[in-house]
Amino acid sequence: MAFSGLNNEESNRSEDQVIVATDRASDEAIVRFENVGLRYGLGPEVLKDVNFALQKGSFHFLIGESGAGKSSLLKLIYLALKPSRGLISLFGHDIATTPRPDLPALRRRVGVVFQEFKLLNHLSAYDNVALPLRVAGARESVVKKHVSELLAWVGLEQHMQARPPTLSGGQQQRVSIARAIIARPRLLLADEPTGNVDDVMGFRLMHLFEELNRLGTTVVIATHNMQVVERLGHGRLLLDDGRLTMENARAKVAPKAENLVAGGRQEALVAAEAAAAADSFGKYPGDSETFGDPSSLKNYP
Amino acid sequence: MFKFISRRSDLPLDHDAHSRFLPWLIAFMVFLAVLAMAGMFMLNTIAERWDQGVTGTLTVQISPAEDPSEDDPRLQAVLKVLASTKAIDRYEVISDERVLKLLEPWLGGVANSKDLPLPRLVDVELHSGAQLNAIKLTNQINKIAPGTRVDDHRIWLDRLVSLIRTVQMLATAVLFFIGFATVGTVVFTTRTGLAIHSEAIEVLHLIGAQDAYIARQFASRALALGLAGGLLGLALGIPTLMGIGYLIGRMDGFLVPSLQLGAYDWVIVGFLPIGVAVIATVTARMTVLRSLRRML
Numbered sequence: 102m103a104f105s106g107l108n109n110e111e112s113n114r115s116e117d118q119v120i121v122a123t124d125r126a127s128d129e130a131i132v133r134f135e136n137v138g139l140r141y142g143l144g145p146e147v148l149k150d151v152n153f154a155l156q157k158g159s160f161h162f163l164i165g166e167s168g169a170g171k172s173s174l175l176k177l178i179y180l181a182l183k184p185s186r187g188l189i190s191l192f193g194h195d196i197a198t199t200p201r202p203d204l205p206a207l208r209r210r211v212g213v214v215f216q217e218f219k220l221l222n223h224l225s226a227y228d229n230v231a232l233p234l235r236v237a238g239a240r241e242s243v244v245k246k247h248v249s250e251l252l253a254w255v256g257l258e259q260h261m262q263a264r265p266p267t268l269s270g271g272q273q274q275r276v277s278i279a280r281a282i283i284a285r286p287r288l289l290l291a292d293e294p295t296g297n298v299d300d301v302m303g304f305r306l307m308h309l310f311e312e313l314n315r316l317g318t319t320v321v322i323a324t325h326n327m328q329v330v331e332r333l334g335h336g337r338l339l340l341d342d343g344r345l346t347m348e349n350a351r352a353k354v355a356p357k358a359e360n361l362v363a364g365g366r367q368e369a370l371v372a373a374e375a376a377a378a379a380d381s382f383g384k385y386p387g388d389s390e391t392f393g394d395p396s397s398l399k400n401y402p
Numbered sequence: 403m404f405k406f407i408s409r410r411s412d413l414p415l416d417h418d419a420h421s422r423f424l425p426w427l428i429a430f431m432v433f434l435a436v437l438a439m440a441g442m443f444m445l446n447t448i449a450e451r452w453d454q455g456v457t458g459t460l461t462v463q464i465s466p467a468e469d470p471s472e473d474d475p476r477l478q479a480v481l482k483v484l485a486s487t488k489a490i491d492r493y494e495v496i497s498d499e500r501v502l503k504l505l506e507p508w509l510g511g512v513a514n515s516k517d518l519p520l521p522r523l524v525d526v527e528l529h530s531g532a533q534l535n536a537i538k539l540t541n542q543i544n545k546i547a548p549g550t551r552v553d554d555h556r557i558w559l560d561r562l563v564s565l566i567r568t569v570q571m572l573a574t575a576v577l578f579f580i581g582f583a584t585v586g587t588v589v590f591t592t593r594t595g596l597a598i599h600s601e602a603i604e605v606l607h608l609i610g611a612q613d614a615y616i617a618r619q620f621a622s623r624a625l626a627l628g629l630a631g632g633l634l635g636l637a638l639g640i641p642t643l644m645g646i647g648y649l650i651g652r653m654d655g656f657l658v659p660s661l662q663l664g665a666y667d668w669v670i671v672g673f674l675p676i677g678v679a680v681i682a683t684v685t686a687r688m689t690v691l692r693s694l695r696r697m698l
Contacts, residue, residue, distance in 0.1 A: 181608055183698055202612070204698070209610030219605050223414035232412060236611040280609070 130154035130190070131288055131319045132178055134345075137187030139173055146185070147173050149343040155321065157287075160314045161347075162330045163323040165340030171323040172216065174340065175290050178321070179213045180204055192287070209237055212286030212318075216293045218277040220265040226252060226276045227261040233284040251279050271298045278306065282313060289313055291322045295329060307333060412606060413599050413616075415623040420594050424624075425631035427587050428682065432635025432674055433642070435580045439674070440643050442573040443667040449566040452559060458528045460536065460556075462493075465549035466519035476547040477522050483543055484524065489532035496523040581681065588628075588682045592620055592689040607697060617690035621683045628682030632675025639671075 132155040139148040147170045155161065163171050176182040177189060180196065189196045191207050199207070212233075220229050227248055234244045252261050255275040265273050274294065281289060289310065295303035307322075307329055314320045321338070324330065330337065337348040415421065464480055467473055477495065484493045501520050502509075509518070528534055536554035543550045596603065606616055647662070663671070 179608060180698060181604075201695075201698075205607075205610045205612045207610075208608060213608060219601070219608075221412065221602050221605060223417070223602075224412065228412070232606070233609045235412070236606065236609060236615055284610075 131157050133190040135188040137184045140185045147343050151345045153347055155319055158317055160320045160335040161338050162335055163321055163338045169340040170343045171340055172292055175292050179211050179290055180208055210287045212281035212289045214278050214281045214291035214294045218273050222265050225262045225264055226257055229276055230279045230283050251283055255279050271302050274298050288319045295326050411619045413602050413619050418595055421591050424591050424627045428628055428631025428678055429634035431580045431584050432632045432678055433639045435577055435674055436639030436671055438573045438576045439671055442570050443663055445566050445570050449563050460526045461553040462524040463551045464522040464547050479546040480543050489528050489534040491527050491529045493524050493526045584681055585685050588624055588685040589689050592686045596693050613691055613694040617687045620690045621687040624682040624686035625679050628679035632678040636675050
């Protein structure tokens, strides 16, 4: 049994739902932008000549000032927008030439943590997290098992039936993240995922993203939190006035001991929690024996 | 209300205020459709009954001669012509007593055959499927008995049946209008639902839901509401039909036959709610699919 893959026996998806996009070439970039430009209506270009490629298993921070185009860039990647010009390739598929009925299968391989969560307020936390599995045609028994485990893992086992408006911002954030990763996406996009949580939770979330990345998920996180960016040291996509430049990964910056002393209780707490997070998130279902070998990710829709 | 036939939905369609009116509108449509359809069937029954009952008969009316002693010879001569006409199966002279009885409503009981010159009437029945040229027969008879009239019932019957068929066509048109109105209502309701839930639909879309997955949710809701409304309309329509049937049954007359629907007719009327529910379902699905096609 594998959390990491809804195989044919587990899913009862219909014919139109089984259009599973395959990587055209496993060593090809997961995402490729070539001379991409984007403008809204007749307005000025918010993205200009964007060129980059994200390799499978990479981890990048998307940084830039407000209005630089971070959200627009993410929207182009998760296929919420069409570029005004240029070529976008996702999992080896040229989006411009991919038939529309095949796009949902590509979207299912992209998990998105929206800045404003985009949870469905009339559904419980459980049903919100279950959505990606249900749209993929998973059986309810499979949905129940995976959603319950994942919600427990993000610390919301007591709030499964709670509706989003009754949850705190941090809890909603975790529901949103659980929804993004429940279907074990190959590409995870997060738009300011630490914007609504405290520093401790911010680091815990980052650790979660690193765990997913370690299991093979390509991660792109748009953030303003330069402290996190500096500390984790992953590659950067820097957006400035709609133009993008890439920076390679740097060495991780460990929290300095003197900072722990001089920075007061809060800094110490953050550092301690970040360290403890490694243990607590080590029990991530996808990494446990219960859910099998991460290599079975290839079976995922 | 009507939740009993609605499936689990990712969209809060159950809570839409605008869709609460849909079953009532559909109930009204189905109620009208039941009446229109029953009327159509009833008219069809009447037309067939008249067609079968009166087709193939005609009446020969021989005017009284100035000299009453000539009446019988004229009658015999006419009968001879009728007997020699191949299309005629049988004929029967109507007695004066019966003629007087027919005239009684107009002349009263004081009329006496001896005081009143009465026409001689002959009931004629044609062979089944036989074609008779009434004008030619009239001319032939008039040569031996001037002033004689041949009343071919098919002429007025054809006009009557034609009238009934026209009314039937109108009833059919009314059914189509009801269908169009139902489709229009469902399209409007579905589009409103799409607008209200656009954000939730966007989320489903972005997490990889096929258009058909989203459309299925609207279609399921339309099916539930259509079926509920249809059954309600039928529940109102059947007692109404029975009431009209009862009122017609109290009247005695040839022109107002009893409102009796056959088993086949009742089955068709009974399927109206299902038909309307299917129309609502297909309409909702197509409306959603067409709208979603505009999304990336």
